[in-house]
Amino acid sequence: MKILIIGTGYVGATTAMVFAEIGWQVTGLDIDAGKIERLKKGQLHFHEPGLEDLIAKHVQSGRLRFTTDKAAAIKEHDVIFLCVGTPSLPDGSADLRYVGQAAEDIGRLMKGYKLVVTKSTVPVGTQEQIKKWIEAAQQTAYPFDVASNPEFLREGKAVEDALHPDRIVIGTDSQRATEQLKKLYWSFSCPWIVTTPRTAELIKYASNSFLATKISYMNELARLCDELEVNVKEIAEGMGLDPRIGPSFLQAGLGYGGSCFPKDVSELVTTSRKHHVNLRILEGVTEVNRMQYAYLLDKVRSRLSGFAGKTVAVLGLAFKPDTDDIREAPALRIIDQLLLEQASVQLYDPIASLPGNAAYQAVKFCTSAEDALKGADAIILCTEWPEFAQLDWKKAKKLLKQPNLFDGRNMMDAKRLRALGYYYQGIGSGY
Numbered sequence: 001m002k003i004l005i006i007g008t009g010y011v012g013a014t015t016a017m018v019f020a021e022i023g024w025q026v027t028g029l030d031i032d033a034g035k036i037e038r039l040k041k042g043q044l045h046f047h048e049p050g051l052e053d054l055i056a057k058h059v060q061s062g063r064l065r066f067t068t069d070k071a072a073a074i075k076e077h078d079v080i081f082l083c084v085g086t087p088s089l090p091d092g093s094a095d096l097r098y099v100g101q102a103a104e105d106i107g108r109l110m111k112g113y114k115l116v117v118t119k120s121t122v123p124v125g126t127q128e129q130i131k132k133w134i135e136a137a138q139q140t141a142y143p144f145d146v147a148s149n150p151e152f153l154r155e156g157k158a159v160e161d162a163l164h165p166d167r168i169v170i171g172t173d174s175q176r177a178t179e180q181l182k183k184l185y186w187s188f189s190c191p192w193i194v195t196t197p198r199t200a201e202l203i204k205y206a207s208n209s210f211l212a213t214k215i216s217y218m219n220e221l222a223r224l225c226d227e228l229e230v231n232v233k234e235i236a237e238g239m240g241l242d243p244r245i246g247p248s249f250l251q252a253g254l255g256y257g258g259s260c261f262p263k264d265v266s267e268l269v270t271t272s273r274k275h276h277v278n279l280r281i282l283e284g285v286t287e288v289n290r291m292q293y294a295y296l297l298d299k300v301r302s303r304l305s306g307f308a309g310k311t312v313a314v315l316g317l318a319f320k321p322d323t324d325d326i327r328e329a330p331a332l333r334i335i336d337q338l339l340l341e342q343a344s345v346q347l348y349d350p351i352a353s354l355p356g357n358a359a360y361q362a363v364k365f366c367t368s369a370e371d372a373l374k375g376a377d378a379i380i381l382c383t384e385w386p387e388f389a390q391l392d393w394k395k396a397k398k399l400l401k402q403p404n405l406f407d408g409r410n411m412m413d414a415k416r417l418r419a420l421g422y423y424y425q426g427i428g429s430g431y
């Protein structure tokens with residue numbers, strides 16, 4: 001079986017690598033010629049630890065190739081994975097235009113049986129819609145099957161997650177598709193869930209929304225911790241030792257960002273409303289997350305008695321470490337607000353950069369953390385890059401105008417920094 005991956009972003013490039021790694025012949029197809037040119041040379045167009053080396057290895061061996069030639073690619077491959085983006089529409093629901101375009105291409109250009117597998121995160125009922133799009137575009141009624149196979153990898157840990165998944169979920173009504181997918185994933189020994197397309201689609205949204213719920217729960221609790229002079233990190237530790245709760249996703253901070261949680265929670269809430277079901281917990285999760293950055297910013301504003309004329313060092317831009325992805329990054333909301341309130345912003349991130357638009361012209365993008373601290377009245381830590389913990393904070397204090405440190409990721413040792421003379425505030429850092 002030859003595998004075609006449509007869309008070579010985070011999920012597509014990683015999926016292509018995984019199938020090449022277990023021995024299949026794989027082609028990546030994208031409409032973005034710039035991305036394909038780089039991938040052909042074994043270069044990645046985003047930052048993901050370990051992925052570029054593996055892609056380069058398989059490009060060199062000839063097991064992995066990349067193209068923009070839709071007609072040839074669709075004709076030559078029996079199994080096609082859809083890995084295109086599904087961003088949010090203004091009403092919060094998923095924009096399926098890229099999925100629709102890819103399905104239409106498949107219908108129009110197929111010349112024999114195809115198995116079309118959706119890895120993109122898509123709303124419940126999308127497999128039925130994909131079938132209709134393909135059928136509508138077909139000139140000859142070649143047979144095909146569709147299947148949902150949601151992806152659970154995390155950015156920054158994509159290689160590890162994709163090569164060692166904790167489950168594989170397959171949603172299809174076709175026995176032939178199930179058998180083909182089991183053959184494709186031959187080397188994986190994790191649990192399998194084979195179910196209906198709708199169930200598979202909902203498992204993905206339910207998983208992301210539950211993880212987002214854990215985070216918002218801890219963020220709300222952190223606000224109470226601040227009032228009660230209790231440290232939320234110790235609460236998380238105490239809770240996490242209960243195996244029914246588990247230690248992960250209990251870190252309070254600036255809230256969740258990235259290309260998945262915000263849009264997926266929003267899609268599930270929007271779809272539910274269309275079915276006259278109000279997911280009140282998830283509405284609360286979204287609301288807590290929306291205001292979490294403002295919670296920290298209020299503390300900074302109050303400490304500085306307003307932002308006008310003040311210099312603020314923002315450390316970290318990416319929505320989390322080990323990625324250059326800034327989609328829905330809390331740091332962006334913070335920078336927007338600081339600029340609005342006429343602060344001077346000095347920003348540093350080890351790999352992420354600001355969008356090139358005029359709104360951010362006023363931000364001084366620095367080449368080191370130390371550079372960003374020079375003359376600052378306050379520091380806001382927005383991403384828990386390890387290099388920030390390793391900074392010489394004693395020396396750093398001398399660079400600052402005022403030693404105010406606001407830790408949006410609760411990553412620093414509060415006692416040590418206070419002993420060094422910093423005014424330190426985390427989120428729910430309590431005492």
Ligand SMILES: NC(=O)c1ccc[n+]([C@@H]2O[C@H](COP(=O)([O-])OP(=O)(O)OC[C@H]3O[C@@H](n4cnc5c(N)ncnc54)[C@H](O)[C@@H]3O)[C@@H](O)[C@H]2O)c1
Pocket residue numbers: 006007008009010011012029030031032035083084085086098101102119120121122151152153154155259260
């Ligand atoms: N990023 C993640 O960590 C992650 C994890 C799990 C699931 N997902 C889901 O996977 C999907 C893809 O996410 P991503 O982050 O990889 O997106 P992305 O934006 O990084 O990549 C999507 C790619 O698809 C290409 N594309 C769009 N339309 C196309 C078409 N008709 N033909 C060929 N290529 C086309 C784009 O040019 C782009 O390169 C989304 O539904 C997302 O929710 C993402």
Ligand SMILES: O=c1ccn([C@@H]2O[C@H](COP(=O)(O)OP(=O)(O)O[C@H]3O[C@H](CO)[C@@H](O)[C@H](O)[C@H]3O)[C@@H](O)[C@H]2O)c(=O)[nH]1
Pocket residue numbers: 121151152153154155156208211215248249250251252253254255256257258259260261319320
């Ligand atoms: O305890 C925690 C854990 C995470 N976060 C934040 O939550 C966001 C998302 O983090 P993470 O889940 O690690 O990153 P993603 O790459 O967005 O991965 C999520 O979204 C993907 C896309 O759907 C899924 O495939 C993954 O399973 C799911 O973890 C980030 O802003 C983190 O800073 C917290 O604030 N506290």
